[in-house]
Amino acid sequence: xxxxxxxxxxxxxxxxxxxxxxxxxxxxxxxxxxxxxxxxxxxxxxxxxxxxxxxxxxxxxxxxxxxxxxxxxxxxxxxxxxxxxxxxxxxxxxxxxxxxxxxxxxxxxxxxxxxxxxxxxxxxxxxxxxxxxxxxxxxxxxxxxxxxxxxxxxxxxxxxxxxxxxxxxxxxxxxxxxxxxxxxxxxxxxxxxxxxxxxxxxxxxxxxxxxxxxxxxxxxxxxxxxxxxxxxxxxxxxxxxxxxxxxxxxxxxxxxxx
Amino acid sequence: xxxxxxxxxxxxxxxxxxxxxxxxxxxxxxxxxxxxxxxxxxxxxxxxxxxxxxxxxxxxxxxxxxxxxxxxxxxxxxxxxxxxxxxxxxxxxxxxxxxxxxxxxxxxxxxxxxxxxxxxxxxxxxxxxxxxxxxxxxxxxxxxxxxxxxxxxxxxxxxxxxxxxxxxxxxxxxxxxxxxxxxxxxxxxxxxxxxxxxxxxxxxxxxxxxxxxxxxxxxxxxxxxxxxxxxxxxxxxxxxxxxxxxxxxxxxxxxxxx
DNA sequence: CGTTCAGTTGACCATGATCAAGAGTGGTGG
DNA sequence: CCACCACTCTTGATCATGGTCAACTGAACG
Numbered sequence: 001x002x003x004x005x006x007x008x009x010x011x012x013x014x015x016x017x018x019x020x021x022x023x024x025x026x027x028x029x030x031x032x033x034x035x036x037x038x039x040x041x042x043x044x045x046x047x048x049x050x051x052x053x054x055x056x057x058x059x060x061x062x063x064x065x066x067x068x069x070x071x072x073x074x075x076x077x078x079x080x081x082x083x084x085x086x087x088x089x090x091x092x093x094x095x096x097x098x099x100x101x102x103x104x105x106x107x108x109x110x111x112x113x114x115x116x117x118x119x120x121x122x123x124x125x126x127x128x129x130x131x132x133x134x135x136x137x138x139x140x141x142x143x144x145x146x147x148x149x150x151x152x153x154x155x156x157x158x159x160x161x162x163x164x165x166x167x168x169x170x171x172x173x174x175x176x177x178x179x180x181x182x183x184x185x186x187x188x189x190x191x192x193x194x195x196x197x198x199x200x201x202x203x204x205x206x207x208x209x210x211x212x213x214x215x216x217x218x219x220x221x222x223x224x225x226x227x228x229x230x231x232x233x234x235x236x237x238x239x240x241x242x243x244x245x246x247x248x249x250x251x252x253x254x255x256x257x258x
Numbered sequence: 259x260x261x262x263x264x265x266x267x268x269x270x271x272x273x274x275x276x277x278x279x280x281x282x283x284x285x286x287x288x289x290x291x292x293x294x295x296x297x298x299x300x301x302x303x304x305x306x307x308x309x310x311x312x313x314x315x316x317x318x319x320x321x322x323x324x325x326x327x328x329x330x331x332x333x334x335x336x337x338x339x340x341x342x343x344x345x346x347x348x349x350x351x352x353x354x355x356x357x358x359x360x361x362x363x364x365x366x367x368x369x370x371x372x373x374x375x376x377x378x379x380x381x382x383x384x385x386x387x388x389x390x391x392x393x394x395x396x397x398x399x400x401x402x403x404x405x406x407x408x409x410x411x412x413x414x415x416x417x418x419x420x421x422x423x424x425x426x427x428x429x430x431x432x433x434x435x436x437x438x439x440x441x442x443x444x445x446x447x448x449x450x451x452x453x454x455x456x457x458x459x460x461x462x463x464x465x466x467x468x469x470x471x472x473x474x475x476x477x478x479x480x481x482x483x484x485x486x487x488x489x490x491x492x493x494x495x496x497x498x499x500x501x502x503x504x505x506x507x508x509x510x511x512x513x514x515x516x
Numbered sequence: 517c518g519t520t521c522a523g524t525t526g527a528c529c530a531t532g533a534t535c536a537a538g539a540g541t542g543g544t545g546g
Numbered sequence: 547c548c549a550c551c552a553c554t555c556t557t558g559a560t561c562a563t564g565g566t567c568a569a570c571t572g573a574a575c576g
Contacts, residue, residue: 060397062483068397082386090390090488127385128340132348134392139318139326141400142444146532177554186400191532193556225320229300230348404564435522449564451524517576524571533563539556546549 001025002076002164003050009163009234010125017119020112024050027102032056032095038079040092047103049079054099055175059183060091069184071133072096072157076164081127097175129232136230141186144225146195149185151224154205156231158214163233174212259283260334260422261308267421267492268383275377278370282308285360290314290353296337298350305361307337312357313433317441318349327442329391330354330415334422339385355433387490394488399444402483404453407443409482412463414489416472421491432470 004021007013013021029052032038038056039045056073070091073079079093079101113120133156140152161172178196182189199205204220206213214220221228262279265271271279287310290296296314297303314331328349331337337351337359371378391414398410419430436454440447457463462478464471472478479486 058393060393062397062401063485064483066401068400070393070396082382087490088487090490091393124340127389131385131389131392134389134396135316135318135328135349138328138392138395138399139320141396142326143320143324179554188533189555190534190557193554194532197556225322227321229346232345232348437522446565447523448525448566451522452564455524520573520575522571522573525569527567529564529566531563531565532561534561535559537557539554541554542552544549544551546547 002052002074002166005164006076006126007119007122010129010232011118011122013122014118017116020116020119023108024104024112025052025102027104027108029100029102032099032101034095034097034099036095038093038095038099038101039089041090042088044088045080047105048081048109049093049101050104051075051077051079052100052102055096055173056093056099056101057096057180057184058091058093067183068186069180070137071130072160072184073099074157074160074164075166077130078123078126081123096180125232132230132232146185146187146191147198148224149187150181150192150195151199151204151220152226153181153185154212154214155217155221155224155226155228158212158217159228159231159233163231163235170215170217171211171213173210174207175210260310260332260424263422264334264384265377265380268387268490269376269380271380272376275374278374278377281366282362282370283310283360285362285366287358287360290357290359292353292355292357294353296351296353296357296359297347299348300346302346303338305363306339306367307351307359308362309333309335309337310358310360313354313431314351314357314359315354315438315442316349316351325441326444327438328395329388330418330442331357332415332418332422333424335388336381336384339381354438383490390488390490404443404445404449405456406482407445408439408450408453409457409462409478410484411439411443412470412472413475413479413482413484413486416470416475417486417489417491421489421493428473428475429469429471431468432465433468 001021003025004013004018007021027050030038032054038049041060051073053075056079057069058071058073058079059067059069061067073093080089113123136156140149144152157174158167158172161167166172176184178192179189181187181196182192185192187195196205196207200207203215204223206215220226259279261283262271262276265279285308288296290312296307299318309331311333314337315327316329316331316337317325317327319325331351338347371381394414398407402410415432416425416430419425424430434442436450437447439445439454440450443450445453454463454465458465461473462481464473478484
């Protein structure tokens with residue numbers, strides 16, 4: 001299940017943790033058709049949403065219609081853990097594909113969290129990692145060239161999907177249109193098109209029928225100036241050959257219940 | 259005191275809350291000279307830092323030397339609340355001016371937080387607002403023109419300083435060099451220079467001797483497509499004439515201790 | 517009074533935007 | 547089964563915002 005895989009990037013889960021998490025995934029679901037919104041800027045969410053399947057995106061719109069995707073939401077992601085604070089949404093969440101989310105009531109989440117301090121810690125992780133991803137996106141759009149930006153996006157998406165078990169080998173689903181990529185990277189669709197053609201010509205990516213293949217991840221990371229630290233994935237040692245010493249040390253930290 | 263003013267943007271503080279907050283501000287301090295780092299990418303922080311005076315910045319560097327400021331740290335800000343999670347820093351924090359921070363030990367913060375659920379809620383707010391600011395920065399660098407970006411930065415800084423009591427009337431301190439502004443907006447110093455000259459010519463800002471004056475904030479917000487919602491400042495009604503109804507409703511939400 | 521650093525100016529360049537038209541592709545209904 | 551429509555992708559020509567390089571000014575400080 002993507003959620004448990006996701007949280008296992010950060011902490012060890014006990015059997016009872018898993019049981020509690022299963023309760024979250026068992027909540028009633030809602031399905032959003034492609035290109036519709038789950039929730040809009042200004043609305044007050046009733047639930048915390050947990051992505052079960054499909055892709056969504058977090059985006060902001062300016063008054064004159066410019067639109068910027070600020071993050072993607074893939075299975076195992078929470079959409080608005082901030083429900084704890086209960087305020088208006090400062091951005092919207094839309095569906096890219098058919099998008100199925102579990103609607104978790106406040107009290108249910110609160111129950112899980114009080115039963116399992118472990119899970120509280122894991123949810124903090126999730127929040128902080130998504131903040132770290134925001135930071136990396138700032139760097140991405142502010143400093144990188146078109147080719148670097150798009151390569152970086154490909155690397156991030158591939159590794160995030162892999163981390164929840166949704167990649168096989170060198171490939172993963174990739175339902176984004178070139179317009180979506182443009183909205184996420186601050187480029188125009190025309191330029192995204194030309195840049196992707198260039199990436200294809202250099203055999204850095206294969207992109208066809210909603211499927212992304214990265215024949216040589218290290219090489220793509222190289223051209224993107226991609227440094228995976230910001231994802232804080234424990235299992236990344238798969239890719240970096242760093243060994244497991246540091247990981248084990250991290251996992252031994254006692255969870256802090258706040 | 260900036261910290262209490264800051265938290266009062268989000269919640270009502272009781273007398274005992276204030277007393278606990280005073281304990282945080284009374285922790286031992288450390289002073290960083292201008293242009294030195296408080297902490298670097300990859301290091302493991304021993305403390306949560308609370309900014310007492312001066313300005314700092316959060317920044318990331320790419321391997322080839324490109325540098326991007328991803329947020330500023332001003333009095334009343336916490337630098338790395340994520341200490342709860344204890345991992346390596348994924349970015350650095352540097353001093354812009356002489357920069358004084360209180361070093362708060364884990365157990366001290368933990369004590370304050372367990373005594374005052376109110377403050378826990380407030381700290382969640384602080385985290386979520388800074389995440390929201392990250393999102394706005396993504397939009398800023400990805401979608402706005404040079405003039406819009408810089409105007410937007412001016413608006414944000416002015417309102418954030420005002421919210422902690424560090425603006426008087428139309429002015430606030432502004433110790434950033436044009437190089438700093440360039441690093442924060444993803445522009446070159448040369449272009450920042452020309453753009454600021456243009457803003458001056460249009461009498462949108464006065465910028466001299468480390469001091470920023472905004473004669474007509476509404477007008478500057480207009481050219482920047484600045485919408486202050488993302489700052490989640492309760493007291494913004496001062497600027498928007500929105501009245502206080504919604505604010506009062508928000509403040510009446512019971513704080514959630516997580 | 518020289519050194520340093522921020523700010524300023526000019527000339528030229530390049531990355532990516534804009535505008536416009538056409539080619540594939542997939543889904544829908546007659 | 548095919549015709550049509552809509553949407554995404556592709557291509558070309560031209561333009562503009564902002565980058566690069568380099569030199570100069572001015573203020574601050576020892």
